[in-house]
Amino acid sequence: xxxxxxxxxxxxxxxxxxxxxxxxxxxxxxxxxxxxxxxxxxxxxxxxxxxxxxxxxxxxxxxxxxxxxxxxxxxxxxxxxxxxxxxxxxxxxxxxxxxxxxxxxxxxxxxxxxxxxxxxx
Amino acid sequence: xxxxxxxxxxxxxxxxxxxxxxxxxxxxxxxxxxxxxxxxxxxxxxxxxxxxxxxxxxxxxxxxxxxxxxxxxxxxxxxxxxxxxxxxxxxxxxxxxxxxxxxxxxxxxxxxxxxxxxxxxxxxxxxxxxxxxxxxxxxxxxxxxxxxxxxxxxxxxxxxxxxxxxxxxxxxxxxxxxxxxxxxxxxxxxxxxxxxxxxxxxxxxxxxxxxxxxxxxxxxxxxxxxxxxxxxxxxxxxxxxxxxxxxxxxxxxxxxxxxxxxxxxxxxxxxxxxxxxxxxxxxxxxxxxxxxxxxxxxxxxxxxxxxxxxxxxxxxxxxxxxxxxxxxxxxxxxxxxxxxxxxxxxxxxxxxxxxxxxxxxxxxxxxxxxxxxxxxxxxxxxxxxxxxxxxxxxxxxxxxxxxxxxxxxxxxxxxxxxxxxxxxxxxxxxxxxxxxxxxxxxxxxxxxxxxxxxxxxxxxxxxxxxxxxxxxxxxxxxxxxxxxxxxxxxxxxxxxxxxxxxxxxxxxxxxxxxxxxxxxxxxxxxxxxxxxxxxxxxxxxxxxxx
Numbered sequence: 001x002x003x004x005x006x007x008x009x010x011x012x013x014x015x016x017x018x019x020x021x022x023x024x025x026x027x028x029x030x031x032x033x034x035x036x037x038x039x040x041x042x043x044x045x046x047x048x049x050x051x052x053x054x055x056x057x058x059x060x061x062x063x064x065x066x067x068x069x070x071x072x073x074x075x076x077x078x079x080x081x082x083x084x085x086x087x088x089x090x091x092x093x094x095x096x097x098x099x100x101x102x103x104x105x106x107x108x109x110x111x112x113x114x115x116x117x118x119x120x121x
Numbered sequence: 122x123x124x125x126x127x128x129x130x131x132x133x134x135x136x137x138x139x140x141x142x143x144x145x146x147x148x149x150x151x152x153x154x155x156x157x158x159x160x161x162x163x164x165x166x167x168x169x170x171x172x173x174x175x176x177x178x179x180x181x182x183x184x185x186x187x188x189x190x191x192x193x194x195x196x197x198x199x200x201x202x203x204x205x206x207x208x209x210x211x212x213x214x215x216x217x218x219x220x221x222x223x224x225x226x227x228x229x230x231x232x233x234x235x236x237x238x239x240x241x242x243x244x245x246x247x248x249x250x251x252x253x254x255x256x257x258x259x260x261x262x263x264x265x266x267x268x269x270x271x272x273x274x275x276x277x278x279x280x281x282x283x284x285x286x287x288x289x290x291x292x293x294x295x296x297x298x299x300x301x302x303x304x305x306x307x308x309x310x311x312x313x314x315x316x317x318x319x320x321x322x323x324x325x326x327x328x329x330x331x332x333x334x335x336x337x338x339x340x341x342x343x344x345x346x347x348x349x350x351x352x353x354x355x356x357x358x359x360x361x362x363x364x365x366x367x368x369x370x371x372x373x374x375x376x377x378x379x380x381x382x383x384x385x386x387x388x389x390x391x392x393x394x395x396x397x398x399x400x401x402x403x404x405x406x407x408x409x410x411x412x413x414x415x416x417x418x419x420x421x422x423x424x425x426x427x428x429x430x431x432x433x434x435x436x437x438x439x440x441x442x443x444x445x446x447x448x449x450x451x452x453x454x455x456x457x458x459x460x461x462x463x464x465x466x467x468x469x470x471x472x473x474x475x476x477x478x479x480x481x482x483x484x485x486x487x488x489x490x491x492x493x494x495x496x497x498x499x500x501x502x503x504x505x506x507x508x509x510x511x512x513x514x515x516x517x518x519x520x521x522x523x524x525x526x527x528x529x530x531x532x533x534x535x536x537x538x539x540x541x542x543x544x545x546x547x548x549x550x551x552x553x554x555x556x557x558x559x560x561x562x563x564x565x566x567x568x569x570x571x572x573x574x575x576x577x578x579x580x581x582x583x584x585x586x587x588x589x590x591x592x593x594x595x596x597x598x599x600x601x602x603x604x605x606x607x608x609x610x611x612x613x614x615x616x617x618x619x620x621x622x623x624x625x626x627x628x629x630x631x632x633x634x635x636x637x638x639x640x641x642x643x644x645x646x647x648x649x650x651x652x653x654x655x656x657x658x659x660x661x662x663x664x665x666x667x
Contacts, residue, residue, distance in 0.1 A: 018665045021651040028654040036661055041573075044230040052391065055223050059387035062216070062369035063380045070368035075350035076357065080212055080369055087219045088425055094226055095421045102414060110662040117664045 019121040027117060036109040043101050051094055058083050146287050146478040153486050154306065157322045161310050164318035171519040172667070174315035174526065175242035175501050176405040179667070181320060183412040187419020190403050192323030194221075194394075194420065195330055195427055196272070196491040197279030197455075200484055202550025203428075204461070205454025207435020208447050211356070211366035213373055214435055216383070217550050218428035220390025224557075225424065227395040227565075229417045234410040235572050235660035236401055241667045243498075244398045245506035248567050248586075251652040252579040255514075258506040260586040264563045265398040265502035267590060268556050269495040270536065272399070275552035276488045276495070277303065277541025282455040282549075283488075287481050297542050303492060304538035310493040311500065312527040319493045320406055326490035331427060333483035337458075338430040340465040341437035352433070356440035366439070382622045386554055389626030393557025396564030399498035410663050437461055452608055455549055459484065492537070500529035543611050554624055555597055562589030562629035566637045572660055577641050578648050584640030589633025596625035 019027075027033050061069055062080065069080035168174050181189070199221065206214030240246035245261030277300050284290055284299040310318055345352040357366040365371055373383035394400060404413040438447060438457040441464050450456035459481050466476030504526035509517040517525070566585045570577040597603065603611050605618035622628075641648075658664060 016665055021655060024654040024658050024664075025651055027658050033658065033661075037657075040661060048227065048230050051223065051226050055219075055391055056387070058219070059216070059384055062212075063373070063383055066368055066370045066374060070364065076354040076364075076367060077350055078364075078367055081353070081367065084212075084215055084219055087223055088429060091223050091226060091421065092425060095229060095418050098230055099414065099418055102411075106661075107411060113658070114662040114664045117658075117662070121665075 016118060017121045019117050023117065023120065027113060032109070033113060036106065036113065039105045039109065043098070043105070047094060047098070051090065054090060055087065058087055143288065145474065146481065149478050149482040150485055153482055154489075157325065157486075157489065158309065160321045160325070161314035161318040164315065164321055165313040168315040168317055171242070171523055173317060174523050175402070175505065177316035177320050179406060179408050181406045183407060183415035184419055185320070185324060186403060186407045186412070186416035187423065188327045189320045189323040189406070190400065190416055190420040191423040191427070192325075192327035192330070192490050193399060193403055193494040194424060195327070195487065196549075196553060197276050197484065197488050198550040198553035199427065199431070200330065200334075200487055201279050201282065201455045201458055202275070202553065203431045204434040204438055204458040205447065205451070205456070206372075206550050207431060208438035208442070208457040209444055209454040210372035211360060211362065211436075211439065212369050213371050213383070214550075215432065216387060217390065217554070218431045220387055221394070222421070222425050222428050224391045224394035225417065225421050227392065228400070229414065229421070231572070232395045232401070232568060233404050233413045233417050236568075237404040237407070237410045237413040238661070238663040238666045239656055239659045240405065242402070242405060242505045243502045244401045244564065244568070245502055245510075247656075248564075248571055248582060249506075249510075250656045251571060251577070251649050252582050255511045257579060257582050257586075258510045260583055261567075262502045262506040262511075264559075264586050264590050265506075266499045266533070267594065268396075268398060268560045268564065269499040269533075270540065271556035271559055272397075272553060273492060273495050273533075273537040274540050274543075275549045275556070276492045277537060278552060279455060279484070279549045280488050281541065282451050283459065283481055283484055286450065286456050286459055287477070293542070297538075300541040301538050303489065304534045304541070306489060307492040307496050307537075308531055308534040310489070311496045311530045316402075316406060316497060319490075319497050320403075322493055323490045326486045327423065329483050329486050331423065333480055334427055334430045334434065337437070337462060337465060337480065338433040341433045341441070341461070344437075344441065344465075349432075352436055352440055356436040359441075359443045360439050361444065378621045381627060382624060385558075385622050385624040385627035388630060389554055389558035389561055389624050392561035392565055392626070392630060393554075394560075396560035396568060397556070398502060398560075398564070399494045402498050402501060403494075405667075410666070434458055434461060441465075453549075453551070496530055496533055496537070499533050500526045503529040503533075551602070551623065555593075555602065558597075558624050558626040558629060559590060559593045561626060562593040562633040563587075564589075565630075566633040570637050570641070571656070574641075575650075575653050575657075576648055577637070578644040578646060580644040580646070581637045581639075581641030585633050585637030588636035588640075589629055592632050593625045593629035596620045596622075596629060600625065 071079045073079060073082055172178060203214060203217045206217060236247050239250060244265060245258050248261045249257040280300055280303045281296045284296060310322060353367055357363055360366040373379045407413050407416055438461040442460050447454050447457045450460060459477055462480035463473045463477035466473035504522050508525040509522045563586050567582050599618050600620045600623055601618050602623050605616040607613060
């Protein structure tokens with residue numbers, strides 16, 4: 001129903017019909033929703049921990065391993081510079097990787113639950 | 122002016138060359154202001170409902186919003202602040218670029234989509250969803266306004282720098298006048314144009330900033346035959362620090378305390394973005410969570426490209442201008458980017474004056490667009506969270522709510538003008554990092570617990586918002602940022618600092634998370650299971666989303 005192609009028209013922002021709280025609890029406890037939750041959390045949580053640790057590694061090496069970070073790699077380019085650029089590369093890669101995961105694994109499940117609940121409401 | 126003449130011949134030279142071209146500079150500023158005011162009036166005519174005013178009618182595309190998010194995010198801190206920090210401290214300044222970018226992954230993976238699905242106009246909508254409305258909405262409103270004011274302070278400091286550089290105004294009265302002008306403009310943008318006008322202004326600004334940065338990066342690299350190693354080598358040599366300029370530690374490596382400050386800054390940067398209210402409300406301007414995700418991905422691409430260019434701008438300024446001349450203009454390095462522009466065009470020549478004027482107009486546009494976003498976020502939160510839901514207990518009409526938002530805009534604009542007069546000699550990136558620390562301490566824990574932890578309670582939310590907010594603000598108040606440093610403190614000549622770090626994140630962020638957890642465990646009331654079911658199902662599926 002609400003896809004990218006059909007944005008809601010301007011006007012009073014009352015929102016669509018809301019299912020009852022009982023219905024939300026029922027859906028929350030369903031196996032189908034548990035599967036969607038798992039697909040999101042098992043991807044987003046470990047990846048968040050991983051990139052935060054990777055970033056902290058860069059901050060801590062900068063602080064406490066100056067000698068290593070100052071090692072020349074090529075002419076005036078040192079390890080610190082390469083490490084900094086690597087943070088850019090991993091950020092771009094993770095963003096792309098998540099978008100791919102969400103489109104394949106999250107969107108279809110979410111859309112199925114949403115259209116069923118809104119049809120019932 | 123005469124004092125500057127005698128003590129800094131360099132400033133005088135630049136000031137006189139810009140003085141001749143002052144009409145050009147003023148024309149460029151005026152063109153931008155006129156164009157954005159035109160957009161604002163046009164957008165204002167289409168702003169009828171509260172959804173138009175707060176969320177731009179939710180009709181923007183993912184790309185448009187990605188551009189506007191970039192325009193909202195790349196503030197004076199990113200342009201003036203980072204270029205200056207790299208020019209003076211070399212590699213240590215580069216941390217800002219990296220932290221500001223990596224931080225977007227937290228927003229992408231954990232916050233943007235659930236927020237779009239379950240909220241309506243403000244961050245408080247999501248924070249208060251499962252909780253008792255009045256106390257949590259009040260807390261969310263207070264924290265939104267405090268974070269935004271810290272952020273505004275930095276933008277105002279940047280505006281002051283630009284003006285003294287361009288118009289040769291060194292008197293306090295002149296600077297305050299310009300800060301006041303910026304304040305008045307932002308009040309006009311927001312009260313008339315609402316979110317629609319603000320979004321378009323931010324899109325225009327993002328395009329101008331990227332174009333300006335591309336031009337300067339190209340000219341810097343041209344000077345070094347596109348050899349980055351040469352650029353870095355020359356920067357290191359000219360800095361007077363040699364190879365150490367390209368290694369971490371120049372600013373933060375001196376003592377174990379300053380190393381902790383670096384760690385503190387690093388943590389605040391990476392966790393702050395996903396708690397910034399003016400960024401979060403941008404996700405309400407697109408129709409779906411999927412579009413919100415795509416706009417974050419666009420923003421990561423645009424912002425990432427810009428931060429890569431800060432390498433050329435910062436090290437270019439170090440190599441071509443040198444630290445002495447940069448510090449002479451502004452002790453914190455905030456003038457490095459405009460100085461570099463003038464150099465690239467040719468100091469004293471028409472080319473130099475034109476490029477200086479163009480880049481300064483871009484920086485001015487940057488400041489105005491961010492200031493408008495911040496003002497909108499804080500006035501929305503005041504009107505929607507505090508006025509409509511707490512003071513009027515949900516009984517205010519849309520019209521009354523929008524009127525309250527417009528009055529709040531005027532009030533917040535006035536506060537920003539007054540505070541802007543005090544923050545001039547601090548690096549603007551450092552100032553913005555404080556806003557990041559407050560956001561990461563007060564907002565992020567509450568947001569994540571609300572969305573993902575079923576045992577979270579009203580008491581937990583209040584403890585983490587107020588605990589994170591109070592600890593971060595109090596630590597800043599008693600840090601060298603406010604007093605005790607003769608060169609860069611906000612109040613010079615007094616010293617009541619006892620907290621050694623400039624950035625409070627290392628203490629206040631874990632404290633915010635700890636208090637949210639502890640407050641929930643010690644809570645007498647049970648978490649509302651039905652409301653959590655609603656929030657969780659909505660946030661992951663978009664059922665019933667506005």
